[in-house]
Amino acid sequence: MLNLDTSAAPLFRITVTGVITREEVKAFYKEFHPALEQAGRVGLLVDLTRFEDIAAGAMFEDIVSEFGLLDDLSKMPRCAVVTGNRTIAGMIRYTAPLVPKMDMQVFDPEKAAEAEVWARDLPKDKRDLPGITMLDSGSPDVLAFEVEGYIDDDDVDKIVAPFRERIARGGKFNALARITRFGGFDPEIMFDKSLIGMKWDAVKAMHRYAIVTDSGWVTPFVGIARMVSNVDVKVFPVAAETSAWDWVREPIPSEAPVTSEVE
Structure with a gap:
């Protein structure tokens, strides 16, 4: 399941649980795009503590959708990912510097509150x-x-x-x-x-x-x-x-x- 909570702007909370399907990814981005357009600039807090897996079709759909967001990365200057999975955390740490215009950091579950504070503290426009x-x-x-x-x-x-x-x-x-x-x-x-x-x-x-x-x-x-x-x-x-x-x-x-x- 993918849940988007936009009630705490300038922070978007994204909660990922269970096994993600392609239909859930499509529905998420259908909601995410207009929400981002309306908000302007936001920080992202992605909670992966209960994430289990993602279907092959869902992964492809997610990659395509993320490429579609490249022009909007400046609107999301900070992304905090909360996870206890070392493999996921390692992948994010190694690839984060390659993501233009966005600063991504990984936080352990016990530091979820710290992650929220960091993601909400948006830097000035680049x-x-x-x-x-x-x-x-x-x-x-x-x-x-x-x-x-x-x-x-x-x-x-x-x-x-x-x-x-x-x-x-x-x-x-x-x-x-x-x-x-x-x-x-x-x-x-x-x-x-x-x-x-x-x-x-x-x-x-x-x-x-x-x-x-x-x-x-x-x-x-x-x-x-x-x-x-x-x-x-x-x-x-x-x-x-x-x-x-x-x-x-x-x-x-x-x-x-x-x-x-x-x-």
Whole structure:
């Protein structure tokens, strides 16, 4: 069963229980589309604690319907998913950053109230947020930037240029990223040659990389980064931002190997 509760705007509660059929999916989206059009911008709270399975036809219907919502994702800047299923939670955490214009987070059932508060706290419209902003670190060996809102191709030059300049000077350096209200990114950025090249060279030149955020989806990607590079990556909660700055401002050991080469 799929139930849509729009009585607590700007929050839409979606409760999924049992085995979902194709007819239920079609009926849900028939109700959801006009409700979203009328509401304008909403946060989504999706409760999957009693979800069991979805029929093959229902899954296809859901995928098609979700593609139809791509142009409306900016109207749903936050989606909190409540589930105790580790497989579902893992899939959402890994795919969430690929969903443009929407910040998705997973919450355990015992944190359902926290999920509702987070989903209801809508960020400003992405057009009013800067995307990526370089920060003054106070050190030539620390590059810092803040991610706030939706990141599009216009943000690429903002970060590529200062990183390229630092890489060209040679030697190891540290970096800090503060992720506050992440609103997704344009998938085309993943294929931007200048960004890909800069990341490759930066990985060889960086010593430490601190990420300051309360967003849980970051953790799996940090694990991957640790496996494929020698960069020391740590995630700090927002409340511990001072510790993150102290960590990246520590002197870089002279014995730290410099393997960066601008290719």
